[in-house]
Amino acid sequence: MNEPVAIAGVAATEIVTPRDLAELAEIVRDRYARGSSFAFVGGGTQLDLGNAPSQLDTIVRTAALDRVIDYTPEDQTITVECGITLAALDRMLAENGQMLPLDSGARERATVGGAIATNVSGRHRRRYGTAKDMIVGVAIVRPDGTPSRGGGKVVKNVAGFDLPKLMVGSLGTLGAIATVTLRVYPAPQGTAFVSGAYEDDDGLVARDVAALDAALVRDRLEPVAVWATRRPDGRYRVTVEFAGSRVAVDAQCRACEALIAEFGVSVRTADAAEGEDETRARFAAAPRIRIGFPPASLAQFDDLMQPLIDGETALGAYPGVGVAYLRPSPAVDYRRLLEAVRKREEMTAVVEAMPPDWHGIDAWGNPPRALRVMRALKTSFDPRGLCSPGRYVAGL
Amino acid sequence: MTAAAEPGALRAPFAAIVGERNTITSPSELRTYECDGLTGFRVRPGVVVLPATTEEVAACVRLARSLDLPIVPRGAGTGLSGGSLPTEGCVVIGLARMRAILAVDLPNRTARVQPGVINLDITRAIGPGGYYYAPDPSSQSVCTIGGNVAENSGGAHCLKYGFTVNHVLGLTLVLDDGAVVELGSHFGEPDALGYDLAGVVVGSEGMTGIVTEILVRVLRTPQRTQTLFATFPSTDEAGDAVSRIIGAGIVPAAIEMCDQLAIEAIVAATHVDWPLDVGALLLMDVDGTAADVEETAERAQTHLRAAGAIEIRTPKDEAERQLAWKGRKAAFAAMGRISPNYYVQDGVIPRKQIAPVLREIAALGAAAGLRVANVFHAGDGNLHPLVLYDARIPGQEAAAERLGGEILRVCLRYGGSVTGEHGVGHDKACYLGEQFSVDDLATMMRIRDAFDPERRFNPDKVFPTPRLCGDKPGTYVPHATETSGAAARG
Numbered sequence: 106m107n108e109p110v111a112i113a114g115v116a117a118t119e120i121v122t123p124r125d126l127a128e129l130a131e132i133v134r135d136r137y138a139r140g141s142s143f144a145f146v147g148g149g150t151q152l153d154l155g156n157a158p159s160q161l162d163t164i165v166r167t168a169a170l171d172r173v174i175d176y177t178p179e180d181q182t183i184t185v186e187c188g189i190t191l192a193a194l195d196r197m198l199a200e201n202g203q204m205l206p207l208d209s210g211a212r213e214r215a216t217v218g219g220a221i222a223t224n225v226s227g228r229h230r231r232r233y234g235t236a237k238d239m240i241v242g243v244a245i246v247r248p249d250g251t252p253s254r255g256g257g258k259v260v261k262n263v264a265g266f267d268l269p270k271l272m273v274g275s276l277g278t279l280g281a282i283a284t285v286t287l288r289v290y291p292a293p294q295g296t297a298f299v300s301g302a303y304e305d306d307d308g309l310v311a312r313d314v315a316a317l318d319a320a321l322v323r324d325r326l327e328p329v330a331v332w333a334t335r336r337p338d339g340r341y342r343v344t345v346e347f348a349g350s351r352v353a354v355d356a357q358c359r360a361c362e363a364l365i366a367e368f369g370v371s372v373r374t375a376d377a378a379e380g381e382d383e384t385r386a387r388f389a390a391a392p393r394i395r396i397g398f399p400p401a402s403l404a405q406f407d408d409l410m411q412p413l414i415d416g417e418t419a420l421g422a423y424p425g426v427g428v429a430y431l432r433p434s435p436a437v438d439y440r441r442l443l444e445a446v447r448k449r450e451e452m453t454a455v456v457e458a459m460p461p462d463w464h465g466i467d468a469w470g471n472p473p474r475a476l477r478v479m480r481a482l483k484t485s486f487d488p489r490g491l492c493s494p495g496r497y498v499a500g501l
Numbered sequence: 502m503t504a505a506a507e508p509g510a511l512r513a514p515f516a517a518i519v520g521e522r523n524t525i526t527s528p529s530e531l532r533t534y535e536c537d538g539l540t541g542f543r544v545r546p547g548v549v550v551l552p553a554t555t556e557e558v559a560a561c562v563r564l565a566r567s568l569d570l571p572i573v574p575r576g577a578g579t580g581l582s583g584g585s586l587p588t589e590g591c592v593v594i595g596l597a598r599m600r601a602i603l604a605v606d607l608p609n610r611t612a613r614v615q616p617g618v619i620n621l622d623i624t625r626a627i628g629p630g631g632y633y634y635a636p637d638p639s640s641q642s643v644c645t646i647g648g649n650v651a652e653n654s655g656g657a658h659c660l661k662y663g664f665t666v667n668h669v670l671g672l673t674l675v676l677d678d679g680a681v682v683e684l685g686s687h688f689g690e691p692d693a694l695g696y697d698l699a700g701v702v703v704g705s706e707g708m709t710g711i712v713t714e715i716l717v718r719v720l721r722t723p724q725r726t727q728t729l730f731a732t733f734p735s736t737d738e739a740g741d742a743v744s745r746i747i748g749a750g751i752v753p754a755a756i757e758m759c760d761q762l763a764i765e766a767i768v769a770a771t772h773v774d775w776p777l778d779v780g781a782l783l784l785m786d787v788d789g790t791a792a793d794v795e796e797t798a799e800r801a802q803t804h805l806r807a808a809g810a811i812e813i814r815t816p817k818d819e820a821e822r823q824l825a826w827k828g829r830k831a832a833f834a835a836m837g838r839i840s841p842n843y844y845v846q847d848g849v850i851p852r853k854q855i856a857p858v859l860r861e862i863a864a865l866g867a868a869a870g871l872r873v874a875n876v877f878h879a880g881d882g883n884l885h886p887l888v889l890y891d892a893r894i895p896g897q898e899a900a901a902e903r904l905g906g907e908i909l910r911v912c913l914r915y916g917g918s919v920t921g922e923h924g925v926g927h928d929k930a931c932y933l934g935e936q937f938s939v940d941d942l943a944t945m946m947r948i949r950d951a952f953d954p955e956r957r958f959n960p961d962k963v964f965p966t967p968r969l970c971g972d973k974p975g976t977y978v979p980h981a982t983e984t985s986g987a988a989a990r991g
Contacts, residue, residue, distance in 0.1 A: 179748045179883075181851040202750055224692070235692075237700055238667050245944075253944035254937065259849045261664070261881040262918040263653045263704050263961065264925055264936055266945035270666065270700030277697075291750025319608065325631075325724040327790055353793035399689040401608035427609075427691050451688035472696040474683040478676070482696060483949035486944075498695040 110164075111146055111470075113496065114461055117164040124254075126182040126186065126244075126283050132427040133281060134161055135249020137491055144493040145277045147188060147219025153458040154223055155276055155390050156468050159495030165281065167218055174284060175258065177194075178203060182258055185288040187201060187218025204292045206233035208383050218282040224274030228346070231426050233290065236273045243269040243284030247491035248279070257406035258286050270483075277493045278501055279486045284341070293348035294327075297358050299374045301343045301365035308340025309333070311407030312333050313368050319401065319423040320364045326357050332423050334384060337416030344378060383390065387419040388430050391458035392439065398452045400427040409449070413442045439463065447471055472499040502689030511548040511568070515592065518552070520561045523598065525549035525956065531730070531909060534593050535689060538640075539928050539963065541581040541844070546573065546587035551595045555673060555681055555713040558594060561680035562711065565592045571766065574707040576648030579640045581845055582708050584652060594711060596647045602626055611670060613716050616647025620654075622911050623717065632719045635662040638922065639830040650712050653704030655922030657755040657829065658786065660880035664922070665705040673714035674770050677953045686716060701948060706924050707959040709952035723788040726754065728822045729799040731810040736760050736875065737782035740855035742808035742878045746801055747852055753801065754786040757829050758881035762839065763876035763887070770835035773828035779811055780832065783879065784829050798879070815977035832876040833887070840872070840889035844901045847923040848912030852882035860912050862886050868961045871897070884912065902921035903955065906932065925963040931970035 108248040110116055123129040135141045142160035146152065147167050167188035175184040185194065191205070191212040198204050208213040208227025215225070226235045230347040233239070242454035245268065257269020279369055300319070302309045309317070314333045321328060330346040343365070347357045358374045365372045398406045403424040410431075414420065417434035433439050446454035447470040473479060474497050483501045486492075495501075502530050509526065515526040524533060526548050535543040547570065554556045565572050571591040599615035605627055606612070612623055612634070618640040623634040637656035638644055644654070649665045650672070662668075670684035671693070685699030693699075724820045733739040739758050746753065759767065760781050768775050775782060785803070798815075805813055818823035836843040850858050859875060864886070866873035871951055876886040886908050891903040891908055908931050909919045919925065919932045934942065942964060949956070962971060 115918045132662075144606045177851060177853070178985050179744060180851045181747065182851075196862065207841055234663070237697060238663060246943060251940050251944070253941045255945065257849075257916075257918050257936070257940065259851055259882055259917050259921075261655060261849050261878070261921040263655075263657070263664075263922055264929075265933060265942070266652075266948045267666070267701050268944060268948070270697050271948065273695055274692075282507075292517070320720050321785050322610075325721055327723075327793075349789075349793050349798050352796055354794040357790060357930065383988045387935055395692070397690045397692045399606075400691075401689075427689065430815065451690055453690060453692065453694055455692075455694070467692055471694075473693065475674075475679070476682075476695070477700050478698055478952055479683060479695045479955075482698075482948065485947040485951045499797075 107486070112146070112152050112161060112164070113155055113182050113459065115161045117161045119162065120164045120245050121237060122166040122169050126170060129165065129251050129281060129283060130246045132165055133246045133248065137249050137489065138490065140489065142491045142494060144496070145218070145222070146222045147216030148190060148211065148214035149220065150209070150215045150448070151457070154468070155496040156500070157495065158493055159500070166250050167216060170283070170411040173197065181289050182260060183289055184242070184258060184284060185217055185286050187317055188216050191215050191217065191220060198289055199292065201244045202288045205239065205287060207236060207239060208390060211399060213217055217285055221273055221282055222275060222277050222286060227245060228423060231331060231423065232329040237270055238271040238274060240285055241288050243272050243282060244284040245272060245279070246281040248260055248487035249388070252283065256286065260288050276497050278483060278497045280492060280498050295350045295351045295354050295431050296346065297354050297376060298378050299345045299347070299358050299361045299365065299372065300379055301368070301372050302340070302370035303342055303373060303379065304371045307318050307342070307370050308336050308338060309343055309368055309370055310340055312404040314341050314343055314424055315401065315403040317368065318403070321361065322347065322425070324360060324364070330483060331425050334419060335420035339411060342418050346378065384421055388421065388432055391460040392433060392456065392463065394431040394433065394443070394458045394459040395455045396429045396446055396452060398427045398429070400425050402427065402451070406452070409445060413437065413445060428487045440466070443470070511592070514564055515548055515550045515561060515785070516562065518833050519550045519557050523551040530868070533577070534587060535594070535690060537575070537578040537580040537583060537585040539581055539586065539926065542586050542927055544589055546593040547590040548782065549593040549595055551598045553598045554718070555675065557761060558711050558713050558736070558771070559675045559679040559681055561592065561594055561673050562677065565676060566679070566957065566984055571749050572958050574651065574711050574959065576645035576651070577619070577643055579644045580648060580652060582924040582928040584924050584926035584959070584962060586927045597918065599713065605819055606689065609688040609718055610719050610721070612719050613714060614646055615714060616645060616650070616712050618646045619650060620644050620646055623719065627719055631722045634717060635720050636665045636668055638937055639833065646717070647712055650703050650715055650805040651705070651707045652922065652924035655878065655883065656849050657757050660756065660878065661754045665735055668699055668718045669699055669703050669715055670718055671716035671779060672699045672712050674710040674712055676710045677955055681743050695742040697791045698789060701839065706926060706963050708949050708962060723790070725791045725794040726788040727794050728825060729785045729787070729798060729805070729814050730814040730816070730825055731783045731785070731805045732776055732779040732812045733781045733783070733808070733810055733910045736788070737856045738809040739781035739783050740859065742805050742881070743855060745808055746851045747798065747880065751797055751801055754923065757784045758782070758875065758877055759832065760875040762872060763873035766835040766839045766874060767828045767832055767836035769833050771828045773824060775828070776812070777919060778789055778844055784825055798832065818880060829876070835889055836889065841893065842889070842898070844888045844890065844905050846884070846886050846888070846905045846908050847920045848884050848917055848923040849913050850882045850884065850915045850917040852880065854915050855879060855882065858884070862908055864909050865911070869900055869954060871901060873905055878921070881921070882917065882971035884949040891934045900915065910935065914927055927962055930963055931965050
């Protein structure tokens with residue numbers, strides 16, 4: 106594994122790898138007391154996310170914190186240390202017919218702590234939601250080194266303030282995620298993928314993709330994922346994933362095939378997602394932009410994009426969720442693109458992987474409306490501003 | 502914080518904001534607001550105001566701050582943990598008049614509502630179009646969405662669909678200085694930038710500010726819902742059935758359990774034809790696409806039988822199905838048929854431990870000389886032991902409360918929680934220190950202080966303090982300014 110040496114292009118002066126949770130707390134306490142800045146790195150798969158830290162003395166790697174603390178398959182919960190990889194977790198859960206439906210492109214490297222701190226998600230969020238919907242407990246090390254817990258090990262719990270939810274997506278700015286308890290899910294018996302407009306000369310305009318998505322909801326089908334990838338001609342191919350028992354999946358596939366056929370495009374059903382690896386590869390490297398829009402607004406989003414991107418730009422969208430990933434081609438005026446999206450109050454544009462030559466671009470965009478409370482939270486947890494300073498929204 | 506102002510003096514300035522009719526200061530009218538669903542505790546507020554808009558709420562908050570009054574927000578007052586219990590001399594801001602469904606956006610599957618909207622009214626508004634709002638506390642025909650947000654309310658069908666926090670996309674919040682902030686999503690767009698403040702405000706029990714608008718997610722009604730009703734010799738077999746079903750990877754929409762005493766009360770109070778000669782029953786919903794429901798219901802029945810079900814019924818029509826659920830949801834109210842008073846707890850345990858925990862609860866009840874009925878969300882291990890007592894008998898109320906506390910300790914011993922959906926409120930504040938360490942609570946207090954540094958909103962809730970918990974506080978949480986030496990507590 107490559108040693109991460111820099112976060113968003115900023116190199117640290119030291120890299121430490123605590124051997125256990127006590128050492129993690131000790132390191133944080135020590136650096137904080139010394140007034141030394143620090144940040145946490147899991148598998149290092151998202152080091153280009155966010156703005157460059159304003160200070161970075163120490164990178165604390167969580168790689169050695171990879172123990173399973175408690176796994177009770179009958180309760181569908183698991184408690185793990187932050188540094189365990191998603192792949193290791195997958196393997197353990199699979200032995201018990203379970204899974205964690207938190208999508209990440211790099212499961213062999215990505216860690217649970219990192220996935221939660223960055224709030225990764227993918228196509229399965231349509232059915233299963235995001236980390237917020239899976240996390241039930243957390244133990245953190247506050248920036249001052251104080252360990253504390255929130256939530257618990259049971260799936261239902263409203264005792265105390267919801268520290269677990271606060272940590273989701275906080276990008277290590279409120280302290281280290283030391284352990285997490287997650288709700289896990291039964292793995293479906295079977296999966297099938299219905300593709301529409303898969304032929305090279307075929308395609309659906311964005312409005313039709315949105316209409317298909319609306320028809321799936323209208324007919325009360327329950328896909329676990331729906332995604333559309335943009336072709337060079339600006340039209341889309343679409344894939345709908347169903348999961349569950351064989352008979353239930355088959356029934357839904359037949360219904361979905363009929364819906365897609367109404368648009369006059371090619372349809373086929375397969376056991377595997379076609380072109381998934383290829384799509385993932387296209388979005389693996391910088392630049393990568395994540396755009397959020399209201400779930401039913403794919404057509405409006407597409408209208409906004411068409412004049413700003415070209416055929417070489419990769420675009421994958423999740424209608425019904427309201428997320429699209431974009432890899433603009435070198436010819437695209439990315440500044441104009443980001444500005445156009447960020448002007449729309451119903452949309453967000455986050456640069457998830459910033460190329461080194463995108464100077465003066467803020468990864469997050471306009472400050473959130475409740476920045477005042479976010480600042481107060483950051484100050485409350487990290488009054489000295491030493492924990493991943495500057496990397497998060499509005500310089501937090 | 503002191504509340505020096507005389508109730509009479511409070512009337513005019515608040516009435517100038519919300520109007521005379523919506524300002525309550527007369528002792529007889531204030532009585533309504535002395536408590537919520539936890540009726541054993543009563544404190545008279547200084548004044549109650551019923552604002553109609555976000556601007557009025559903000560003005561009331563600014564005024565309360567200038568008068569240095571504590572603020573206690575209130576929805577319908579159905580809470581069971583004393584979350585709306587007034588603080589001496591406080592201003593209660595009641596949101597009951599803010600009951601408009603502001604917008605429904607079915608393509609994006611959202612609804613924007615005011616906090617005083619009754620939970621069930623959302624589903625009533627969108628149900629005819631084939632949509633519904635998922636969180637369904639048993640009080641859903643009377644409780645408000647604002648109250649649900651404060652408590653992160655659950656309900657029977659949260660097993661599959663999640664709790665209030667999983668269905669709230671965005672919030673409008675009035676902060677302690679009257680500033681209005683927008684948290685989370687506004688148009689249904691995902692992944693709002695920055696910390697998940699909406700996720701933190703939900704379940705913060707009115708201690709972060711006053712929520713004046715809520716953007717909720719609504720769901721498409723599934724193709725089919727199949728209800729199963731199964732009876733068992735005792736809660737042991739019923740608990741085993743729950744473990745088998747969950748363990749088999751089945752995710753029902755709901756699995757509810759009633760023990761013999763709860764069945765007796767429900768049958769006496771409603772028209773359900775449930776058998777009285779059984780030890781426990783399970784009421785279960787399976788929903789989804791038609792093919793999926795058919796198969797899952799069949800698998801579930803196999804597990805029910807294997808666990809020793811005496812009888813399995815499926816309702817013959819929707820009316821019979823609704824009746825069964827009505828029986829379940831009327832359970833708390835039905836206790837009046839078998840006991841003059843009851844005290845309900847809300848502990849959570851790992852769901853495979855239901856049978857042993859119910860046995861321990863029965864033993865504790867026997868030792869205390871009190872009956873305990875159980876009617877609860879078995880699928881997620883959220884118990885609702887109803888300790889039955891007669892307040893006219895000296896000492897019984899105190900004994901019931903003591904027993905309730907012992908039951909919570911059993912839940913904690915099994916690795917659970919003191920509350921699954923009712924909230925900590927006033928009722929369980931003194932037990933929170935047994936679930937969390939001093940440092941854990943101090944961290945939570947930092948979250949609160951980021952929203953409400955003067956701790957004006959709903960003081961004396963959730964966090965254990967010496968004043969609330971008597972001589973044995975154990976876990977008093979000092980204010981950040983105290984630990985830094987900037988302030989001392991008098």
